Amino acid sequence: MADRIETEVLVAGAGPVGMIAALALAGRGFHVTLAGPPPSAEDRRTTALMAPSLTYLGSLGLTDADFAGAAPLVTMRIVDATRRLVRAPTVSFRAAEIGEARFGLNIPNAVLNAALGKAVTSHPQITRIEHPVTDWNMGSDRVEAVVGDTRIAARLAVAADGRNSAARTAAGIRTHRRELPQAALVLSFAHERGHGGCSTEFHTENGPFTQVPLPGDRSSLVWVAKPENARELLGLDDAELALRIEAQMQSILGKVTLEPGRQVYPLAEISASPVARSRIALVGEAAHVIPPIGAQGLNLGVRDAEDIVGTAAAFRDDPGSDTALAAYARKRLGDIAARSGLVNLLNRSLLSSFLPAQLARSAGLAAMRDIAPLRNLAMREGLRPGSGFSSLFSRSREEVGR
Numbered sequence: 001m002a003d004r005i006e007t008e009v010l011v012a013g014a015g016p017v018g019m020i021a022a023l024a025l026a027g028r029g030f031h032v033t034l035a036g037p038p039p040s041a042e043d044r045r046t047t048a049l050m051a052p053s054l055t056y057l058g059s060l061g062l063t064d065a066d067f068a069g070a071a072p073l074v075t076m077r078i079v080d081a082t083r084r085l086v087r088a089p090t091v092s093f094r095a096a097e098i099g100e101a102r103f104g105l106n107i108p109n110a111v112l113n114a115a116l117g118k119a120v121t122s123h124p125q126i127t128r129i130e131h132p133v134t135d136w137n138m139g140s141d142r143v144e145a146v147v148g149d150t151r152i153a154a155r156l157a158v159a160a161d162g163r164n165s166a167a168r169t170a171a172g173i174r175t176h177r178r179e180l181p182q183a184a185l186v187l188s189f190a191h192e193r194g195h196g197g198c199s200t201e202f203h204t205e206n207g208p209f210t211q212v213p214l215p216g217d218r219s220s221l222v223w224v225a226k227p228e229n230a231r232e233l234l235g236l237d238d239a240e241l242a243l244r245i246e247a248q249m250q251s252i253l254g255k256v257t258l259e260p261g262r263q264v265y266p267l268a269e270i271s272a273s274p275v276a277r278s279r280i281a282l283v284g285e286a287a288h289v290i291p292p293i294g295a296q297g298l299n300l301g302v303r304d305a306e307d308i309v310g311t312a313a314a315f316r317d318d319p320g321s322d323t324a325l326a327a328y329a330r331k332r333l334g335d336i337a338a339r340s341g342l343v344n345l346l347n348r349s350l351l352s353s354f355l356p357a358q359l360a361r362s363a364g365l366a367a368m369r370d371i372a373p374l375r376n377l378a379m380r381e382g383l384r385p386g387s388g389f390s391s392l393f394s395r396s397r398e399e400v401g402r
Ligand SMILES: Cc1cc2nc3c(=O)[nH]c(=O)nc-3n(C[C@H](O)[C@H](O)[C@H](O)COP(=O)(O)OP(=O)(O)OC[C@H]3O[C@@H](n4cnc5c(N)ncnc54)[C@H](O)[C@@H]3O)c2cc1C
Pocket: 012, 013, 014, 015, 016, 017, 018, 035, 036, 037, 038, 039, 045, 046, 047, 048, 049, 131, 132, 133, 134, 160, 161, 162, 163, 166, 184, 186, 222, 265, 283, 284, 285, 286, 292, 295, 296, 297, 298, 299, 300, 301
């Protein structure tokens, strides 16, 4: 083994969450080593990043100008496209209703990762090593990791090494894991009619089929289906697949023309508990994996990064101490449990032919359509946990004061 490096914080995994965590830690003055291969430039997914996540990226120096090829999300609509006995009404959420110009931006993953990668490599406080961690060793006052032919010692390791996190296993953190009978086909397409900044999530018996706006008359698609159906869709010729997509969207955007490049992602539910121990703090998909419904996954990962950085700064003397890690785990508990619980429940209610589950989903969406304050609460909570309730209370305080 040639080198031994001592660093304040080691971030393992250079996916979006790892890069965001590294930038934020470096911004707070930590010396950070970021280890892991660069993310694939062939990732065809796009990510709907909500306004609070964009604000956080803004605080790290990344603005709209860094995200060429992104489009604003101004309306989000849910359409029940199941052929079930009980069907939910269509519900539209408009950013203008809560006084916002947009909910967020739909950014191609390749663009987001390239912008983050550029910021990381030009940051003077970040040492970037493009090799994976191949071994972990947890000590009482340091964690050590082998990266290439270097041994790196740190007070805290932030594990952003994805859904099969080796750091999580090394720390002895248990997971609840369920491979889902679903896979997501992703691609981008052009269409005849304008989308007006609207994303439409069609709920089907096999999961959501979600169109999300891109610049011009273009959109990205996440089509959740049974794995065998997703594989069949992947193999269709462009003309046939375009017809299937148009039919699935009930022709709301007219004729569809596919852009090159399709991929299929297997889906799973994974939750780790606790999210930190033995000098390792899990962030992003190392801590939680949920199906792609309502654009929650990476937004949740951004909040993990925000919280581990806040905690590390508060426990500056030893950010990987048991006390610091317990504080981080406590902070993340409610948000992760609430988001994962809601998304998994909604997904299961789509797959279930159990009548009470359909009734509950339908009643929930009907209430959301008809009761404006409830809809507003859902929109604010969807953007950032707690913000819906705090806005309700501040409004009622204003009313009392009048
Ligand atoms: C189809 C689909 C659509 C989605 N759409 C949205 C959306 O619109 N909005 C949203 O918020 N979320 C969305 N998500 C979720 C989002 O993609 C994930 O939350 C996000 O990619 C997680 O990022 P991450 O950095 O935690 O993990 P990853 O992106 O998986 O990165 C993990 C990194 O760790 C690296 N690694 C692995 N092992 C090691 C090792 N031993 N050492 C070092 N590095 C290692 C890997 O190479 C990888 O680069 C979607 C997910 C899917 C599947």
